Amino acid sequence: MTLGERDPATQLDRRAFLRSASAAVGAAALATAGAASADAATSGGSGPQASSVFRHSVASGDPLPDRVILWTRVTPDDAAVPGSGTGRPTAVHWEVSTSPQFAAIVSSGDYVTSPDRDHTVKVDATGLRPASRYFYRFTIADGPHKGVTSVTGRTKTAPPADTDNDLLKFAVCSCSNYETGFFNAYRAMADRDDIDFVLHLGDYTYEYASGEYLGKYLEIVRRVQPLKNTVTLKDYRIRQGKHHEDPDLARCHALHPWVCMWDDHETADNSYDGGAEDHFPEFQGSWADRKRAADEAYFEWMPVRPNSIDGGEHLYRRFTFGKLVDLVVPDLRSYRSKQTYIGTDTPEQTITGNAQLDWLRTSLTTSKTRWQVVGNEVMIVPLVVPWVINPDLVDFLHSKFDYIPRDGLLVDNDQWDGYADERHELLSAIDAAGKKSVVFVTGDIHSSWVSEIPLNTVHYGKNAKGRVVACEFTPPSITAPSGYDEIALNEAAASVCADAVSVAQSAIKAADPWIKDVELTSHGFGILGVTPERATMEWYFVEDIQDPQSRVSLAKRWYTEHGKPKVIKSL
Structure with missing residues (x-):
């Protein structure tokens, strides 16, 4: 031992x-504005590839009155699992709407992820109304999986301070x-x-x-x-990925914004x-190296607004x-x-x-x-x-x-x-x-x-x-x-x-x-x-x-x- x-x-x-x-x-449940909304928020994305490309689901967090963090991870090929360091850079398009059918898009953008950040995607979706419920999704924008869409997530902004x-x-x-x-x-x-x-x-x-x-x-x-x-960056990424694959945890992330510490x-x-x-x-090596590895995986995988604790964050x-x-x-x-x-x-x-x-x-x-x-x-x-x-x-x-x-x-x-x-x-x-x-x-x-x-x-x-x-x-x-x-x-x-x-x-x-x-x-x-x-x-x-x-x-x-x-x- x-x-x-x-x-x-x-x-x-x-x-x-x-x-x-x-x-x-x-x-010494759950529903957003009704059962249809709940079904939309837990339903699969477009096509049979969605469950393999977006196998870690979606998440949101750190709600403010005008914005919220949106998160997902893409798996561009079967070998590009968490911590693998492999897989091609992938462009992802994200959208936010007031309806689960995405009839009107209120915020959107594009993001390119790669093995450098374990193929995770984290964006700060701005321009939202306070105290409002929104739906969001991600779509692969290039490569062999172009057009594949994630499950629909649901989130909510905070009310204004006044x-x-x-x-x-x-x-x-x-x-x-x-x-x-x-x-x-x-x-x-x-x-x-x-x-x-x-x-x-x-x-x-x-x-x-x-x-x-x-x-x-x-x-x-x-x-x-x-x-x-878990000691290395690879270890922490694999551990995070295993948790995010749990269906109950993934669904909870998809249906509610989270505030995490x-x-x-x-x-x-x-x-x-x-x-x-x-x-x-x-x-196990130096504590500084281990802490930096754990922190990096955490910021990659969790829907929190800071992206690191470097540079004063x-x-x-x-x-x-x-x-x-x-x-x-x-x-x-x-x-x-x-x-x-x-x-x-x-x-x-x-x-x-x-x-x-x-x-x-x-x-x-x-x-x-x-x-x-x-x-x-x-x-x-x-x-x-x-x-x-x-x-x-x-x-x-x-x-x-x-x-x-x-x-x-x-x-x-x-x-x-x-x-x-x-x-x-x-x-x-x-x-x-x-x-x-x-x-x-x-x-x-x-x-x-x-x-x-x-x-x-x-x-x-x-x-x-x-x-x-x-x-x-x-x-x-x-x-x-x-x-x-x-x-x-x-x-x-x-x-x-x-x-x-x-x-x-x-x-x-x-x-x-x-x-x-x-x-x-x-x-x-x-x-x-x-x-x-x-x-x-x-x-x-x-x-x-x-x-x-x-x-x-x-x-x-x-x-x-x-x-x-x-x-x-x-x-």
Whole structure:
């Protein structure tokens, strides 16, 4: 076994182990304007060649009031598969229309792709009307496949910033490990006609070799490609291509615009600005080369507006949806310090980097919208072993020795807990600005959480120092192993594991009372609906991710009221 490999029978990635152990520590459709539109958006393109030439379907993303990113990939010949570096340059014509029949074209253009960008196509379609639904498609403009047309995609632009809109609704998801389950959650999102976009908060792909990161009962339901750990540009392109071929994911991309942010597994586990826990330079090469390869494949394959992080570009960005919502999406991977358990409350330990922290703080505190929503890759709520001494004594000790954690002993240093000083700085800025309608929606932890975020945990529920300044809604993973999956090594142990998880859930809430609800077993996604008065999160759980036809149903609902960052259960 080479360094960095894991025995599939005993594998547990360190952070997943901490997730499953945290409680013990702490206790210590779809239609567009009708059915015809939905049929058009999922129907094949022109001719039998469409499914082979446009085998990775289409996608859209980063909606603004007057434009949206459009994406596809062409396969000019059977050998020109993702990562092959082969195939002729191909001209593609793209079109946007208000109708699925493309009776009137409102925006169009041409694009030439080649092996240099893995035959992907990404354009910024401009000249669109705000808050409008559009249809788009791509057509091969030269070569032997000239005239072959892709499936029809469907997208939607954002409302203008001066609009008095009364509803924004979007899906929230993360963590789709290909081998541990089917993408039922993407299918359920695709089937909806009531969402404006999909917010994906990272771990869209995983870097592990086949069989290295197993799910419930240590089962592999299907094989990812490449079979090896992804390290090179070719590897990352192949992995992206395999995901995009999944029919449920492809359909979800085709029917909704997406807003995407990476986390660590698009490159390597527990990454930071200068490396990753699971990167080994002695046989995987330099971290800079690996990160550049992963980033290049991501920008090629994902419908995000930046095309690189070279030359001052960055992936963190902000979207305004009328007067109702500012959606702020930080990048909590590219600029963070290396994770540590010592000195997490010191200013030197940063999760954002100085420039991005200024941008994030300013974006939230100067926002003119009624709500501010943060698309947050890792949990910001403190998940800690709390102090049991006098809160004022904790404050005194922390003021004298800033390496003594203010909120308690952390469980997972990869979350905001590992960067507690910066978290406190951000929460204090939100509080000082009088922003009382900040909602964090979060991925990464492969489980479901509902939390109030206090300014100071040791004073929570005791006095004004512990006042709640924001709240956090965390839906579960699409398929990546949950806490239950991590300990359920075989079916015979299922009931014992279920009992252990139940105890863990209760222990977490008892230890950290600002965490109001936690569920460590299920997979699925969330739907956040924002009105002027409420922000409501609904959790949708998949009955069995190992069954490709499994049912998806509403499991719970919590909300927060405008100006009152507490959380309330309604289902």
